[in-house]
Amino acid sequence: MAKINTIGDLEALRTDLQNYRNSFQTTLIVCGGTGCKASRSRDLINALKKELFKQGMEKSVLLRSTGCHGFCEQGPIVVIEPANTFYCHVSPDDAEEIIFKTVNNGEVIERLLYTDPVSGKTIQTESEIPFYLFQDRQLLAQNREVDPCSIEDYIAIGGYSAIAKTLAEMSPETVIKEIKDAGLRGRGGGGFPTGQKWTECRDAPGDEKYVVCNADEGDPGAYMDRSVLEGNPHLVLEGMMIGAWAIGAWQGKVYVRNEYPLAVEHIRFAVQQAKEIGLLGENILGSSFSFDVEIARGGGAFVCGESTALIASLEGKVGEPRPKDIHTVLDGLWHKPTTLNNVETWANVPSIILNGSKWFGSKGSKNSKGTKIIALTGRIKNTGLVEIAMGTTLNTVVFDIGGGPTGKPIRAVQTGGPSGGCLPLDKFYLPLDFDALADAGSMIGSGGIVVMDEETCMVDVAKYFLTFLQDESCGKCVPCRLGIDRMLEIITDISEGRGKPEQIDLLEDLAETVSQTSLCALGKTAANPVLSTLRYFREEYDAHIRQKKCPAGVCQELITYFIDPELCSGCGICKRECPHGAITGERKQAHEIDLELCQKCGICRSECAFEAIKVK
Amino acid sequence: MVQKVTINIDGMSIRAPKGTSVLDAALEYGICIPHLCHVPYLSDIGACRLCIVEHVVNGRAKITTSCTLLVEEGMVILSNTEKVRKLRRNIAELIVAEAPNSRAIQDIAIRCGVKEVRYPFRNNDCILCGRCVQVCTGRYGVKAIGFVGRGKDRRVETPFNLHSDLCRNCGACIDVCPMTVVPCDGPMKVGEERLCGKCEPKMAFAEETPGFCVWCDLGEGFQCERYTLGVRNQAYP
Ligand SMILES: Cc1cc2nc3c(=O)[nH]c(=O)nc-3n(C[C@H](O)[C@H](O)[C@H](O)COP(=O)(O)O)c2cc1C
Ligand code: SF4
Numbered sequence: 001m002a003k004i005n006t007i008g009d010l011e012a013l014r015t016d017l018q019n020y021r022n023s024f025q026t027t028l029i030v031c032g033g034t035g036c037k038a039s040r041s042r043d044l045i046n047a048l049k050k051e052l053f054k055q056g057m058e059k060s061v062l063l064r065s066t067g068c069h070g071f072c073e074q075g076p077i078v079v080i081e082p083a084n085t086f087y088c089h090v091s092p093d094d095a096e097e098i099i100f101k102t103v104n105n106g107e108v109i110e111r112l113l114y115t116d117p118v119s120g121k122t123i124q125t126e127s128e129i130p131f132y133l134f135q136d137r138q139l140l141a142q143n144r145e146v147d148p149c150s151i152e153d154y155i156a157i158g159g160y161s162a163i164a165k166t167l168a169e170m171s172p173e174t175v176i177k178e179i180k181d182a183g184l185r186g187r188g189g190g191g192f193p194t195g196q197k198w199t200e201c202r203d204a205p206g207d208e209k210y211v212v213c214n215a216d217e218g219d220p221g222a223y224m225d226r227s228v229l230e231g232n233p234h235l236v237l238e239g240m241m242i243g244a245w246a247i248g249a250w251q252g253k254v255y256v257r258n259e260y261p262l263a264v265e266h267i268r269f270a271v272q273q274a275k276e277i278g279l280l281g282e283n284i285l286g287s288s289f290s291f292d293v294e295i296a297r298g299g300g301a302f303v304c305g306e307s308t309a310l311i312a313s314l315e316g317k318v319g320e321p322r323p324k325d326i327h328t329v330l331d332g333l334w335h336k337p338t339t340l341n342n343v344e345t346w347a348n349v350p351s352i353i354l355n356g357s358k359w360f361g362s363k364g365s366k367n368s369k370g371t372k373i374i375a376l377t378g379r380i381k382n383t384g385l386v387e388i389a390m391g392t393t394l395n396t397v398v399f400d401i402g403g404g405p406t407g408k409p410i411r412a413v414q415t416g417g418p419s420g421g422c423l424p425l426d427k428f429y430l431p432l433d434f435d436a437l438a439d440a441g442s443m444i445g446s447g448g449i450v451v452m453d454e455e456t457c458m459v460d461v462a463k464y465f466l467t468f469l470q471d472e473s474c475g476k477c478v479p480c481r482l483g484i485d486r487m488l489e490i491i492t493d494i495s496e497g498r499g500k501p502e503q504i505d506l507l508e509d510l511a512e513t514v515s516q517t518s519l520c521a522l523g524k525t526a527a528n529p530v531l532s533t534l535r536y537f538r539e540e541y542d543a544h545i546r547q548k549k550c551p552a553g554v555c556q557e558l559i560t561y562f563i564d565p566e567l568c569s570g571c572g573i574c575k576r577e578c579p580h581g582a583i584t585g586e587r588k589q590a591h592e593i594d595l596e597l598c599q600k601c602g603i604c605r606s607e608c609a610f611e612a613i614k615v616k
Numbered sequence: 617m618v619q620k621v622t623i624n625i626d627g628m629s630i631r632a633p634k635g636t637s638v639l640d641a642a643l644e645y646g647i648c649i650p651h652l653c654h655v656p657y658l659s660d661i662g663a664c665r666l667c668i669v670e671h672v673v674n675g676r677a678k679i680t681t682s683c684t685l686l687v688e689e690g691m692v693i694l695s696n697t698e699k700v701r702k703l704r705r706n707i708a709e710l711i712v713a714e715a716p717n718s719r720a721i722q723d724i725a726i727r728c729g730v731k732e733v734r735y736p737f738r739n740n741d742c743i744l745c746g747r748c749v750q751v752c753t754g755r756y757g758v759k760a761i762g763f764v765g766r767g768k769d770r771r772v773e774t775p776f777n778l779h780s781d782l783c784r785n786c787g788a789c790i791d792v793c794p795m796t797v798v799p800c801d802g803p804m805k806v807g808e809e810r811l812c813g814k815c816e817p818k819m820a821f822a823e824e825t826p827g828f829c830v831w832c833d834l835g836e837g838f839q840c841e842r843y844t845l846g847v848r849n850q851a852y853p
């Protein structure tokens with residue numbers, strides 16, 4: 001492709017590309033994100049391609065393989081434009097029918113439509129699906145417009161016009177002012193004001209500066225950064241270019257987790273394409289601005305996402321945090337001033353430049369502006385990646401977007417990943433906003449929300465996250481290494497029936513020490529799962545300690561399995577499946593569990609078709 | 617001439633050369649801030665967190681380690697508030713519960729006011745303070761030992777767990793290791809670990825006259841920088 005040397009070149013190319021896209025009558029959009037790929041979307045794409053050729057329609061139908069649409073549990077997803085027909089769970093065998101019926105004749109294939117689990121009705125278009133209805137998809141919606149491996153697609157939808165505008169009409173100071181006025185705060189967990197970070201880095205002495213994109217994303221269950229980087233890598237690149245211009249850097253790094261092969265591949269390819277076309281390199285768009293980006297792959301430790309550990313890892317050292325008495329904006333990569341931002345933070349930058357800080361500031365709540373991508377999982381009907389305006393309430397997220405409980409009533413959400421906290425149902429009126437959640441003892445963090453119902457034990461939840469943090473702590477400093485270890489020891493005692501009332505005070509005392517004195521934010525936030533569950537679910541701790549009972553029926557040592565003779569049909573499945581030979585009974589008669597032999601593995605309970613096996 | 621700055625520790629004005637840490641400046645003046653991972657003259661890693669102080673900025677106090685905090689003109693430090701003492705005591709309690717089998721560690725526990733240990737004792741041989749790694753890499757520029765593993769698995773090892781050719785058998789690592797200082801009553805057997813507490817009376821004054829070095833015997837035990845540097849024999853600046 002010809003090099004783009006000026007803004008005029010870029011605009012001319014954009015017009016050409018748009019005309020090309022508009023020349024197709026129909027566009028078939030197939031999700032090729034990691035989630036859908038796991039459900040064979042690659043085969044589906046090939047099948048559709050083959051069908052198009054077979055039916056002679058390759059010239060009139062544009063087939064686009066895109067990044068994640070967010071509704072991965074429904075994958076593979078196919079959207080057919082211009083009618084916007086939405087098909088889910090599509091298999092390669094459906095290809096022929098889709099091309100023949102829907103594309104050719106405009107018929108809708110009822111079988112492939114999405115059925116709303118709440119109303120039980122089928123829905124034809126994406127925008128009518130409740131899961132999408134309450135979202136505000138500023139970043140994620142772009143995913144369906146572009147093939148992540150095509151810079152042409154990105155340019156066609158207006159890509160790189162923000163950097164063009166920046167270079168043509170904005171000084172670094174005006175860029176920073178715009179970001180400041182927008183109220184953008186970091187999406188990587190801390191919520192630090194991005195504009196302020198940029199100002200400090202711009203003002204830092206030195207000619208050699210760096211911008212870094214943090215795509216380490218180590219929280220269990222989080223994949224918002226993956227979806228953005230994998231689905232729209234040029235957006236992140238453009239954000240980094242604008243940031244580099246603003247702080248005066250000419251080198252950038254993207255630190256991607258090695259477990260994200262598709263994201264690594266796509267961002268690599270994007271950088272290569274941008275270089276070939278002249279959007280990265282010397283004198284970009286004919287300006288004085290030169291910028292280059294390198295990709296580094298992270299080793300996969302959670303703590304490597306911490307800013308100083310990430311920088312150490314980029315320098316080839318062990319990924320351990322160091323004391324931050326001097327900030328990375330002054331003393332970062334190779335001891336040079338460095339601006340480190342999260343993938344989603346960078347991705348928000350181009351639209352702020354294009355649409356203005358007012359536009360961005362019009363979304364969200366008082367001190368949390370714009371939208372946030374959330375990884376929504378747990379005991380709800382709809383799970384997936386959700387993008388909402390900041391300030392949307394937890395109620396909306398859980399009940400409207402998530403569609404409410406799958407079985408037992410919902411009792412809590414866990415927000416913010418391993419260092420976040422649990423909030424009970426009566427706090428669901430809270431808006432998703434940095435400060436509101438922090439005041440309630442949790443946080444937005446990187447944006448994970450796990451919904452829990454009455455079968456979730458809060459002591460067990462605290463134990464789960466402590467175990468994760470214990471494994472992921474680098475072990476360098478005492479409060480984090482030994483403090484988490486001892487907290488886990490105490491919680492384990494409690495969950496196994498050895499807990500004593502005074503251990504609650506010890507837990508609180510220790511939690512305070514760990515959060516106040518740990519070296520890095522991993523330790524400083526490690527007590528949150530304990531503190532928030534203690535704050536809202538203390539009676540559950542008491543039940544474990546005093547009555548030696550686990551009300552949710554989760555903590556193995558505190559529960560017993562029994563068979564309800566009323567419900568038991570005597571089918572004998574449980575008897576056959578029990579690996580410990582603990583179940584006895586005659587055919588067609590109520591069976592019984594020998595508590596001496598029962599190892600509480602729960603296999604019988606999941607096998608029983610009559611739900612006759614209970615815990616108490 | 618080295619530029620000097622004036623900082624305030626616990627209400628006292630202190631002059632210290634630019635570039636020194638708050639911990640070094642304090643120790644120089646005989647203000648006791650307990651410390652463990654700090655090895656004189658080497659860059660600090662801030663691992664043990666015992667040397668925490670409150671750093672007051674714009675009227676707000678922030679807990680931070682004094683060994684990694686460099687002096688700056690007009691800095692205000694509180695080294696011995698109720699809060700600092702409590703947090704420091706809790707950290708020392710974690711440390712002694714992990715490795716009671718060292719006089720140095722027992723001394724630190726007493727110096728930090730630990731009166732009871734609320735966790736089951738463990739009897740580890742290494743407290744992972746990193747002093748050995750610090751001297752080896754920092755002072756001699758050799759990497760004969762280093763940390764491997766993360767979290768629970770963290771340990772000090774030679775490369776590939778073999779005796780390394782890099783090692784010059786200087787023994788500096790052993791000199792600085794707190795775990796080589798045997799408890800006065802001899803090594804504690806597994807199951808018999810306890811908080812020694814015999815020197816507790818010596819510390820009776822520590823809470824009332826906080827912050828001042830009284831040349832406690834304990835300091836020698838835990839290799840307080842003042843002993844290792846022999847500040848005692850030097851004229852005060
Ligand atoms: C243990 C730990 C893990 C972290 N992991 C990530 C991560 O995976 N991705 C990320 O963007 N930020 C992560 N952070 C936050 C970073 O330290 C840093 O604050 C952030 O990348 C700054 O970017 P932002 O201001 O755009 O949020 C982590 C922090 C800690 C303490
Ligand atoms: S707080 Fe935890 S992760 Fe951070 S430096 Fe200390 S031990 Fe390492």
Ligand code: SF4
Pocket residue numbers: 741742743744745746747748749772789792793794795
């Ligand atoms: S061997 Fe000794 S000096 Fe080295 S880390 Fe362990 S306790 Fe510290």
Ligand code: FES
Pocket residue numbers: 650651652653654660661662663664665666667668681682683684
């Ligand atoms: S001496 Fe400062 S953290 Fe150990």
